[in-house]
Amino acid sequence: MRAQAHTLEAFVAGLLVLSGIVFALQTTAVTPLSASTSNQHVGNQQRAAALGVLDAAEANDTLRDTVVDWNASEGEFTNASDGYRNGGPPNAFGRALNRTFREQRTAFNVDLYWTDVNGSNAGPKPLVDMGTPSDDATVASRNVVLYNDTRLVGSPNTTVAEARANASRTFYAPDAAVGQRLFNVVEVRIVVWRI
Amino acid sequence: MADLSGDDAGRGQLLLVTGFAIAVAIVALVLLLNTAIYTENLATRSVDTGESDALAYRDAVERSLWPTVSGVNGGDDVTRTERVRNASARVDRVAELNARRHLLEGTAATITNRTYHDGTRLTQTDANRTVTPAVGSNVDWPMATNVDDVRAAELNVTGGLYSTTNPAEAFSLAVRNDTGDEWRVHVYDDSGAAVDVTYPNGTTTGVCSGQFSGPPVMNLSAGTINGSTCSPLAFEEHLMPPYDTVSVRYGNRSTATYEMTVNTTVPPSDTDFENSPSATAPYQVPVVYSMHADVVYESAELTYRARIYAGPEADE
Numbered sequence: 001m002r003a004q005a006h007t008l009e010a011f012v013a014g015l016l017v018l019s020g021i022v023f024a025l026q027t028t029a030v031t032p033l034s035a036s037t038s039n040q041h042v043g044n045q046q047r048a049a050a051l052g053v054l055d056a057a058e059a060n061d062t063l064r065d066t067v068v069d070w071n072a073s074e075g076e077f078t079n080a081s082d083g084y085r086n087g088g089p090p091n092a093f094g095r096a097l098n099r100t101f102r103e104q105r106t107a108f109n110v111d112l113y114w115t116d117v118n119g120s121n122a123g124p125k126p127l128v129d130m131g132t133p134s135d136d137a138t139v140a141s142r143n144v145v146l147y148n149d150t151r152l153v154g155s156p157n158t159t160v161a162e163a164r165a166n167a168s169r170t171f172y173a174p175d176a177a178v179g180q181r182l183f184n185v186v187e188v189r190i191v192v193w194r195i
Numbered sequence: 196m197a198d199l200s201g202d203d204a205g206r207g208q209l210l211l212v213t214g215f216a217i218a219v220a221i222v223a224l225v226l227l228l229n230t231a232i233y234t235e236n237l238a239t240r241s242v243d244t245g246e247s248d249a250l251a252y253r254d255a256v257e258r259s260l261w262p263t264v265s266g267v268n269g270g271d272d273v274t275r276t277e278r279v280r281n282a283s284a285r286v287d288r289v290a291e292l293n294a295r296r297h298l299l300e301g302t303a304a305t306i307t308n309r310t311y312h313d314g315t316r317l318t319q320t321d322a323n324r325t326v327t328p329a330v331g332s333n334v335d336w337p338m339a340t341n342v343d344d345v346r347a348a349e350l351n352v353t354g355g356l357y358s359t360t361n362p363a364e365a366f367s368l369a370v371r372n373d374t375g376d377e378w379r380v381h382v383y384d385d386s387g388a389a390v391d392v393t394y395p396n397g398t399t400t401g402v403c404s405g406q407f408s409g410p411p412v413m414n415l416s417a418g419t420i421n422g423s424t425c426s427p428l429a430f431e432e433h434l435m436p437p438y439d440t441v442s443v444r445y446g447n448r449s450t451a452t453y454e455m456t457v458n459t460t461v462p463p464s465d466t467d468f469e470n471s472p473s474a475t476a477p478y479q480v481p482v483v484y485s486m487h488a489d490v491v492y493e494s495a496e497l498t499y500r501a502r503i504y505a506g507p508e509a510d511e
Contacts, residue, residue: 005208012215019222040236115292143293145259177288181266184290
């Protein structure tokens with residue numbers, strides 16, 4: 001009887017130790033902010049939401065308005081000093097971002113990338129800077145095409161080409177297609193992560 | 196104090212072991228559950244092959260292509276080869292700039308298989324000239340045949356109008372489509388300039404009188420006369436494309452300047468239009484009318500190819 005109990009006890013103890021180790025190994029990967037399969041769903045949803053915001057903004061042209069919401073006399077985005085810090089820019093695209101992410105306690109950065117005169121990649125120009133993304137951040141991006149005669153939303157009497165020509169307060173992107181109507185293609189990249 | 200060395204001790208040990216067994220069972224259950232969640236996550240993970248990126252690339256290219264390419268049609272003294280070469284350079288740049296961010300992800304995105312559709316811009320700039328061919332004395336003559344499409348058609352009648360009450364005797368410009376339907380605008384002097392429009396084949400009549408003063412300046416694509424709308428003038432609304440002929444009747448009974456772009460290269464007669472810009476005679480200029488191209492997007496998971504159209508209006 002006692003030997004039987006000891007044997008059983010040994011088995012159970014062994015199993016317990018083993019399963020404890022296995023469980024511990026698995027649970028270490030499931031912290032809320034670490035990249036893991038358990039929060040893959042959330043990542044997928046955030047990416048889909050970011051793409052949705054970008055698609056909507058692209059369809060109603062507010063994405064382009066945001067990219068050229070540039071104050072030519074300040075040499076900065078309208079009412080911003082080196083990007084916006086605590087939410088989207090004060091326009092339709094920014095409001096969509098705030099409604100989609102900030103109100104859900106989700107942080108986001110919006111960075112702009114473009115092509116330099118010599119054909120190399122340039123950027124980022126931070127449009128929205130809410131901090132350093134965590135490991136599980138997701139990314140979505142869209143291209144915005146600018147023409148030489150695209151007017152700045154922040155300074156309606158100025159085109160992007162004219163704003164670029166202003167040496168002291170220059171527009172961030174250069175004319176990457178000199179002699180053509182095409183000016184540059186700006187990539188709007190949203191990085192989303194939970195806080 | 197309880198006796199721990201008798202039968203009760205063995206029972207207590209068994210109880211302890213049972214307790215352990217239940218604990219193990221619970222842990223095993225939790226493990227199983229965790230594994231189930233893990234499996235579900237793997238199974239339902241988005242199978243994102245980047246199709247939205249491919250579509251976004253196509254959309255961006257499709258939208259930016261014509262605003263970029265149309266710039267090559269400026270200026271009059273340019274050969275067709277030069278136009279196409281310029282257009283090609285612009286398409287290259289559009290493709291390159293749009294593809295840049297996809298390249299970083301190991302994706303090749305290009306615009307290939309480009310077809311440029313030849314167009315011709317017909318122009319007369321001499322306000323004192325009648326609407327007759329550059330050479331010869333034809334007054335009833337076809338400006339262009341097999342045109343397929345006509346755009347940016349403007350007719351600016353400057354004077355010399357025939358005084359009549361019968362539009363059939365007056366200067367008129369007609370567009371005829373492939374099925375034989377005809378739209379025609381008559382301009383004449385009936386105690387002041389009068390503009391009558393008939394379509395198709397004269398069954399319906401539109402009049403733009405009272406909507407303008409002075410010599411009529413007509414935009415036949417937008418349907419305006421001296422800047423105000425006269426919808427019968429917009430022949431595209433009344434005549435189904437593709438078009439066949441643009442022709443003039445009694446071209447000697449009006450002086451006018453005009454400009455229109457037709458989707459064809461061949462003039463009915465070599466002598467109707469000068470081949471280089473002229474201040475006194477009507478002339479033709481080669482232009483790129485529109486284009487088709489393949490957008491190709493190739494990533495490790497996805498190969499996408501779509502035929503796109505770039506032109507001033509929707510593809511037909």
